Amino acid sequence: MSSTSAGEDTSRSAFAALLAAAMTFAASSATALAACPPDLDGSGEVDGADLGGLLGQWGDCPGCEADFDGNGVVDGSDLGSLLGAWGACPVEPESPRAMRLAGRALASAPWFEFVRAVNAGSSATIMIDTLLDPELVGAAGDLFVVEARSEAEWVADGTLVDVRGASQPILLVDGGAPANTISIDASALLSAQDGDRFGREYDLVVDLNANGTLDGGDLVDGFGDDPALVVLPNATIAGAHAVTVPPAYAVSGVTAGFTMERLYYPSDIASMTPRPLVVISHGNGHQYTWYDYLGNHLASWGYIVMSHQNNTAAGIEAASTTTLQHTAAIINLQATIAGGAINGKIDDTKIIWIGHSRGGEGVVRAYDRLFDGTYTPPSSAYTKDDIALLISIAPTDFLGKGGSTTGSDPHAKPYFLIYGAADGDVCGCPDNNVADSFNLYERAVGDHWSTYIHGADHNDFNCCGVNDFNGPAGTALGSTEVQKIAKVHMLAAIKSVIDESVGAKELRWRRYASLRPLGVLASAIVRTDEARLATGVTAVLDDFQTQTSTLISSSGGGVAFTVSSLSEGLSNDNNTSFTWLTSDAFNGQVRVGVGDTQRSAVFTWTAPGSIEWSVPAALKDFGAAAALSFRAGQGTRHPNGTAADSTLVVTLVDLDGLESSISTGPLGQGSGRTYQRTGFGTGAGWQNEIQTIRLRLDDFRRHGTPIDLSNIAAVRFEFGEPGESAAG
Numbered sequence: 001m002s003s004t005s006a007g008e009d010t011s012r013s014a015f016a017a018l019l020a021a022a023m024t025f026a027a028s029s030a031t032a033l034a035a036c037p038p039d040l041d042g043s044g045e046v047d048g049a050d051l052g053g054l055l056g057q058w059g060d061c062p063g064c065e066a067d068f069d070g071n072g073v074v075d076g077s078d079l080g081s082l083l084g085a086w087g088a089c090p091v092e093p094e095s096p097r098a099m100r101l102a103g104r105a106l107a108s109a110p111w112f113e114f115v116r117a118v119n120a121g122s123s124a125t126i127m128i129d130t131l132l133d134p135e136l137v138g139a140a141g142d143l144f145v146v147e148a149r150s151e152a153e154w155v156a157d158g159t160l161v162d163v164r165g166a167s168q169p170i171l172l173v174d175g176g177a178p179a180n181t182i183s184i185d186a187s188a189l190l191s192a193q194d195g196d197r198f199g200r201e202y203d204l205v206v207d208l209n210a211n212g213t214l215d216g217g218d219l220v221d222g223f224g225d226d227p228a229l230v231v232l233p234n235a236t237i238a239g240a241h242a243v244t245v246p247p248a249y250a251v252s253g254v255t256a257g258f259t260m261e262r263l264y265y266p267s268d269i270a271s272m273t274p275r276p277l278v279v280i281s282h283g284n285g286h287q288y289t290w291y292d293y294l295g296n297h298l299a300s301w302g303y304i305v306m307s308h309q310n311n312t313a314a315g316i317e318a319a320s321t322t323t324l325q326h327t328a329a330i331i332n333l334q335a336t337i338a339g340g341a342i343n344g345k346i347d348d349t350k351i352i353w354i355g356h357s358r359g360g361e362g363v364v365r366a367y368d369r370l371f372d373g374t375y376t377p378p379s380s381a382y383t384k385d386d387i388a389l390l391i392s393i394a395p396t397d398f399l400g401k402g403g404s405t406t407g408s409d410p411h412a413k414p415y416f417l418i419y420g421a422a423d424g425d426v427c428g429c430p431d432n433n434v435a436d437s438f439n440l441y442e443r444a445v446g447d448h449w450s451t452y453i454h455g456a457d458h459n460d461f462n463c464c465g466v467n468d469f470n471g472p473a474g475t476a477l478g479s480t481e482v483q484k485i486a487k488v489h490m491l492a493a494i495k496s497v498i499d500e501s502v503g504a505k506e507l508r509w510r511r512y513a514s515l516r517p518l519g520v521l522a523s524a525i526v527r528t529d530e531a532r533l534a535t536g537v538t539a540v541l542d543d544f545q546t547q548t549s550t551l552i553s554s555s556g557g558g559v560a561f562t563v564s565s566l567s568e569g570l571s572n573d574n575n576t577s578f579t580w581l582t583s584d585a586f587n588g589q590v591r592v593g594v595g596d597t598q599r600s601a602v603f604t605w606t607a608p609g610s611i612e613w614s615v616p617a618a619l620k621d622f623g624a625a626a627a628l629s630f631r632a633g634q635g636t637r638h639p640n641g642t643a644a645d646s647t648l649v650v651t652l653v654d655l656d657g658l659e660s661s662i663s664t665g666p667l668g669q670g671s672g673r674t675y676q677r678t679g680f681g682t683g684a685g686w687q688n689e690i691q692t693i694r695l696r697l698d699d700f701r702r703h704g705t706p707i708d709l710s711n712i713a714a715v716r717f718e719f720g721e722p723g724e725s726a727a728g
Helices: 048-056 076-084 151-156 288-300 316-332 358-372 438-443 479-498 502-507 697-701
Strands: 102-105 117-119 125-127 140-147 168-171 181-183 200-207 219-221 229-232 260-266 275-281 304-308 346-356 387-393 415-420 448-453 526-532 537-539 559-561 564-570 599-604 609-614 627-632 649-654 659-663 691-696 712-719
Touching: 048 076, 102 125, 117 502, 229 502, 260 288, 260 316, 275 288, 275 316, 275 358, 275 479, 288 304, 288 479, 304 316, 316 346, 316 358, 346 358, 346 479, 358 387, 358 438, 387 479, 415 438, 415 479, 438 448, 448 479, 479 502, 526 691, 659 697, 691 697
Parallel strands: 117 229, 275 304, 275 346, 346 387, 387 415, 415 448
Antiparallel strands: 125 181, 140 168, 140 200, 200 219, 200 229, 260 304, 448 526, 559 609, 564 599, 609 712, 627 691, 649 659, 649 712
16 A cells, blocks of 8 residues: 555545636525615615614714714714715626536446546446535526636636537536436547547536526536546547658767757648757667657657667767757757748747656656756757656666765656566566666656556557566557557657647546547557556655654554554665565565655555544645545455555544545445466566555545544545455
């Protein structure tokens, strides 16, 4: 068990605002009167009764209600104010009520998951929980699906035009979420195409007064910056642009013998604004010409892409140097490259580095050198702040965390790791830190997320490397399928950072059970749900980094448990074998390298048991946050680790002793079984696969339990309960 955290973050916080900014706006659904001080009796009208009240306070009367000008005397000035307001008080217009509506239905409690993304051709649903909002029972209205607008655009024009051609009548009834989960008619026909955007965005409005305008008392999802609904296209196929790939060319200013580049750019680049630059750095024994699938794909979605010769044989420092040099070269020489076709079209403030194998570590090391100030690009072509995103494909970890100027560390830069479980080269083995890609992932402290693909090997990510598949027979995906997965997830990674795309952000943490990208093989097992955000985190309950006693959390609260063999320690397999031994509780946890200090906790159960964290007083207010999240994974080859998806119950307890529980099972948020690869000892199973589990805090109130989220006393994880995994 890793830690409690929030948003997409998984190990450094206990709860955080997950997609919270736009949804926290909520105005009263009742008509409100404007401020009307002369209405002394609150009748809504200034009349004789108010005049009588004023005359009764006439004269010196400090603090009196009728002293409208605050001078301590009720006099003619105040009488003039009252007479000037004579008649009915003005009525303030009602505000629409912003709330989450879109998501997916669940078979049991909490009955619904509020999410925004849906694949093109799939049905979408809304839910309004009348247990939480009983005043809406009996309300009837029209559901509108409209093109997404910003808050300013909504304020300027509230006219409702349904993209389906007509709105949809709905009636809200008693019975809470199950009774008020409503399919959006014709949602499978909604367009997913919107130029280079990662999906088409829509807002949802329930027009309760049926006047065709977003106004007082109406319900709206998408009123703020985030849309209500994003319909995702098949992002494994080319985008809207034809692509030009000129002949490979040499550049100056780089290490001799490694001067070649290959360029990919949208054929209509002349009509486009400056575009972000993607740089691809190959691995050892690979060639810069082996990534056409990726260069063509990203260019078709509107990016300028360059793949270069990489000096990997000389080591990671040399590889990082060629990445740094080639990035400067294409920026400084853009007037002559490809006959000047990209001149002025590179946005050198938005640079994405993608590296494979030694190149995957090399791009991290290159950023580390910029961060440490030990490398300055020639002609000041760019700075560390211009590097927007680091992407590593199955990276090595030769250098480890290192010191202040010697390691491979992503620091706080957004970082995406994509990796194959059947990798026969950078294998994730227990005997060699160099071959453990997740070391770099754990080292990152900014937004970082991963995609881990069962049946993918090291060279499935390029066209021409040797077949180094090492996994169970019949599980190999092959390069065609792996590259489809790589294309959609690398595009989503870029779109999530460069464009702040809501659909792309959601794809980087949604599980394949609830959102499998179009075009990806239905049988492919892909772990996409380990996402850790540094942004939006409000508090850390326990990350196991401090207070190393199992009885005290890192936030200082007490910990009580009835599970077996609970221990905390470094997230590192303690020998060179994956064979399960009671002496190596962290078996399979190959996630730290030289200089790393990341810790986690492990335990077992074969009967009902629990872990309960007391919440310190300073952290008791969960009401200001949107989600509780934590990371969990099954220990490889452990005799209890046989469940296809290990589930648990999470319970919140408030200061009055009221409890509310959610099972992770209906959400599809268990901990999956490790890839059943053999080697390095007896048994089957490979490196531990850590997954993020996130629970919306409002869902703990969906049972009708009046739990006080602003006064939470304890968080309890319950294992082995009826309906959950019996052992683990």
